[in-house]
Amino acid sequence: MRNGSNLIQAITKNSQRVVSTTTASKQSTKVLTIDEVTAQTCPFRKSLDKIESVLRPREETKPLIPKSEIQSFQNIPGPKGLPIVGTLFDYFKKDGPRFNKMFEAYKQRAIEYGPIYKEKIGPISSVIISDPLEYNKVIRAERKYPNRREMEPMAHYRRKRNMGLGLVNAQGEEWHKHRSVVSKKMLKMKEVLSYCGEMDTVADDFMKHLMSRRDNQYEIQGLETDIFKWAMESIGTFLFEERIGCLGEKTPQQAQDFIVNLQGFFKLMQPLMYNVPLYKIYPTKTWRQYEEYTDNILRIGRSFVDKKVAQLQTAGTQDADHVSFLTYLLSQQSLTPDEALSTAVDLLVGATETTTTGSLWVLYNLAKNPEVQEKLYRETKNILQDNESITPEKLSQLSYVKAVVKETFRLYPITFATSRHIEDKLEVGGYMLPAGTHVQANLYGMFHDPELYPDPESFKPERWLQGEMDRTLKSLSNLVWGHGARMCIGRRFAEQEIHIMLTKIVQNFKLEYDNEDIEPVLNTVMTPDRPLRLKFIPRSA
Numbered sequence: 138m139r140n141g142s143n144l145i146q147a148i149t150k151n152s153q154r155v156v157s158t159t160t161a162s163k164q165s166t167k168v169l170t171i172d173e174v175t176a177q178t179c180p181f182r183k184s185l186d187k188i189e190s191v192l193r194p195r196e197e198t199k200p201l202i203p204k205s206e207i208q209s210f211q212n213i214p215g216p217k218g219l220p221i222v223g224t225l226f227d228y229f230k231k232d233g234p235r236f237n238k239m240f241e242a243y244k245q246r247a248i249e250y251g252p253i254y255k256e257k258i259g260p261i262s263s264v265i266i267s268d269p270l271e272y273n274k275v276i277r278a279e280r281k282y283p284n285r286r287e288m289e290p291m292a293h294y295r296r297k298r299n300m301g302l303g304l305v306n307a308q309g310e311e312w313h314k315h316r317s318v319v320s321k322k323m324l325k326m327k328e329v330l331s332y333c334g335e336m337d338t339v340a341d342d343f344m345k346h347l348m349s350r351r352d353n354q355y356e357i358q359g360l361e362t363d364i365f366k367w368a369m370e371s372i373g374t375f376l377f378e379e380r381i382g383c384l385g386e387k388t389p390q391q392a393q394d395f396i397v398n399l400q401g402f403f404k405l406m407q408p409l410m411y412n413v414p415l416y417k418i419y420p421t422k423t424w425r426q427y428e429e430y431t432d433n434i435l436r437i438g439r440s441f442v443d444k445k446v447a448q449l450q451t452a453g454t455q456d457a458d459h460v461s462f463l464t465y466l467l468s469q470q471s472l473t474p475d476e477a478l479s480t481a482v483d484l485l486v487g488a489t490e491t492t493t494t495g496s497l498w499v500l501y502n503l504a505k506n507p508e509v510q511e512k513l514y515r516e517t518k519n520i521l522q523d524n525e526s527i528t529p530e531k532l533s534q535l536s537y538v539k540a541v542v543k544e545t546f547r548l549y550p551i552t553f554a555t556s557r558h559i560e561d562k563l564e565v566g567g568y569m570l571p572a573g574t575h576v577q578a579n580l581y582g583m584f585h586d587p588e589l590y591p592d593p594e595s596f597k598p599e600r601w602l603q604g605e606m607d608r609t610l611k612s613l614s615n616l617v618w619g620h621g622a623r624m625c626i627g628r629r630f631a632e633q634e635i636h637i638m639l640t641k642i643v644q645n646f647k648l649e650y651d652n653e654d655i656e657p658v659l660n661t662v663m664t665p666d667r668p669l670r671l672k673f674i675p676r677s678a
C-alpha cells in the first residue's frame with residue numbers, strides 16, 4: 138500500500154506499463170518463485186496470467202532470492218494480539234477498527250504493516266495480501282478443489298441439522314459434486330443468455346413497480362426492499378421457471394417473509410462470524426435469532442421446491458431444452474432431494490443480497506454523477522428504440538453500462554476480500570506460508586490504491602473502456618467475483634440482470650440524490666450505511 142513498508146509503483150516507460158515493487162525493510166528483489174501446481178480450468182485464467190506477465194517487475198531476471206533468505210511465517214508483520222482472542226478487543230475500543238468497517242481496517246493495517254501482514258481476530262487468523270502480484274501466486278497455486286473459509290454460522294447450523302453443507306460451504310469432493318452439477322447450467326454463456334428475455338420482462342415489471350412506489354417527492358421509501366424483490370423475482374425465473382410475484386401490487390406473503398428473513402440472516406452473519414463463536418457451545422441471543430431466520434429461509438425454500446415437485450408430478454416433464462433449474466437439480470441422480478434443496482437455497486441466498494447491494498451502489502453512483510448518467514442515457518438511446526426489448530445482441534453493445542457496473546464494484550467491492558486456505562506451503566512476499574494458511578486478497582485496499590487506479594475515489598467508468606486503462610488492471614477487477622474453479626458461480630447471471638435493469642432505469646428515470654454522502658458498512662456484504670433516498674424523476678416528465 139501507498140505509505141506502507143511496501144510500495145507498488147506504476148511507472149509508464151516507453152509507453153509500456155511496468156510495476157516495480159520494493160520492500161522498504163530490505164529493498165529486496167521481488168520473489169517470483171511461483172509454486173505452480175496445476176492449471177485450473179478457469180475462464181479468467183488467461184487474464185490472470187496477463188496480470189502477472191505485464192505487472193511482473195523488471196527485477197525478474199535477477200537471481201531469485203535464495204531459499205535461505207525467505208523468512209518464516211512468524212516474521213510476517215501484523216498487529217500483536219492476545220492468546221485465543223487475538224486482536225478481537227481492538228474492535229471494541231472506542232477509536233479502534235470496526236467489524237462493520239473491516240475493509241477500512243484492512244486498508245489501514247496494510248498501510249501500517251505493508252502488503253503482507255497477518256492478524257488473528259477472534260477465531261479467524263489470516264494473512265492479508267494487498268499486492269496483486271503476490272496474490273497472483275495464491276491464484277496460480279490453486280488445485281482442483283479450492284478451499285474457501287466456511288461461513289461458520291451457516292455451516293454450524295447445517296451440521297446441527299444434519300444437512301449437507303451445500304455449494305457455498307462444502308469442501309473437497311463434496312463441493313465438487315455440487316459445483317459440477319450447477320456449473321453445467323450457470324457457467325454456460327448460452328444458457329445464461331437464454332434468460333435474457335425473462336430478465337427483460339422482469340425488469341420492465343420492475344420499472345412499473347418503481348413508478349407506482351414513488352411518493353410525491355419522487356422518492357421510494359424502502360427502496361432496498363424493492364430492489365431485493367426484483368433480484369428475487371429475477372433469480373426466481375431461473376430457479377423455478379415461473380414468476381414468484383414479488384413485483385405485483387401485493388407481494389405474496391411467503392415471498393415477503395423470505396425477504397425479511399434473508400435480510401436478517403445477512404445482518405447477523407457478520408457479528409457471528411467474527412466474534413468468539415460462543416454460539417457453538419451456548420445458544421446466544423444472536424444465534425437464536427439467526428437460527429430462526431435460517432429455519433424460516435429453509436422452510437420457505439422447501440415450500441418453493443415442494444410446489445415445483447407437485448407441479449412436475451401433475452404436468453409431467455417440461456421441454457428438455459428449457460427446464461427450470463430446480464427441475465434440473467431434482468433430476469440429478471448425484472444429488473439427494475435434500476441436497477438439491479440446499480443447493481437451490483444457496484443460490485437464492487447467494488443471488489439476492491449480493492445483487493441487491495451491488496445494484497444500490499450502481500444507482501447511487503449514477504445519481505451522484507449526473508454527467509455519467511447522461512452519457513449512459515445517450516448510449517441507451519443510440520442502441521435501443523423506446524420500449525425495445527434487450528436482446529443478447531443489444532446487450533453486447535452496451536459497453537458503457539458495463540463500465541459503470543465495473544467502476545461501481547471497484548469503488549464498492551461488495552465482497553471486500555477473497556478467502557482461501559492454501560493447500561501447500563507457498564512463498565508469498567518473501568515469507569513462507571505453511572499449508573493450510575488462510576489468505577485473503579485485500580480487494581478494497583487494492584481497488585482504492587492510487588498507484589494502481591489514479592484518482593481512486595472518483596467515479597470514472599471511462600477507465601474501463603477500450604484503450605483507457607491497462608488491460609491488466611481490468612483483469613484485476615475480476616477478483617470481486619473471486620477466482621479459479623471456485624469463483625462466483627452466479628457471476629454471468631448477476632451481471633446480465635444488473636446490466637438489463639440498469640439500462641431500463643436510465644431509459645425511464647433520471648436519478649437524483651441530494652442528501653448526505655452514503656458510507657459503506659458490512660452486513661456480511663458491503664452495503665450503504667443508511668436508506669438510499671434517491672429521486673426517480675420520469676424521463677418523459
Ligand code: HEM
Nearest residue numbers: 487488491492495552617618619620623624625626627631
Ligand atoms: C453482485 C453480485 C455478486 C457478487 C459480487 C458475488 C461475489 C461472489 C464471490 C466473491 C464469491 C466467492 C468466490 C471465490 O471464493 O472465489 C461468490 C461465490 C458464490 N456466489 Fe456469488 N456473487 C454475486 C452474485 C451471485 C448470484 C446472482 C448467485 C446465484 C445465482 C451467486 C451464487 C454464488 C455461489 C453459489 C457461490 C459459491 C460458489 C462455490 O463455492 O463454488 N452469486 N460470489
